Amino acid sequence: MSEPKDEVLAEYFTKAQLAEFLGTSPRTLDRWERQRIGPPRIKVGKLILYRRQAVHDWLAAQESQPVRTHRRVA
Numbered sequence: 001m002s003e004p005k006d007e008v009l010a011e012y013f014t015k016a017q018l019a020e021f022l023g024t025s026p027r028t029l030d031r032w033e034r035q036r037i038g039p040p041r042i043k044v045g046k047l048i049l050y051r052r053q054a055v056h057d058w059l060a061a062q063e064s065q066p067v068r069t070h071r072r073v074a
């Protein structure tokens with residue numbers, strides 16, 4: 001028995017949905033793809049999809065610790 005299309009696609013963001021989710025533009029996502037710095041994507045024909053869990057994993061990988069500067073005591 002196959003899953004309904006809506007259930008399968010519920011696991012994915014479209015490019016427009018992901019851009020809105022991240023507060024960026026679809027063109028930014030295209031640029032990130034060219035630079036190979038964005039979240040992994042799936043291309044089915046002309047349809048570009050981003051698996052929600054992969055986006056969350058990518059976001060977690062972007063975390064960085066703040067740079068600490070050492071204060072000199074005079």
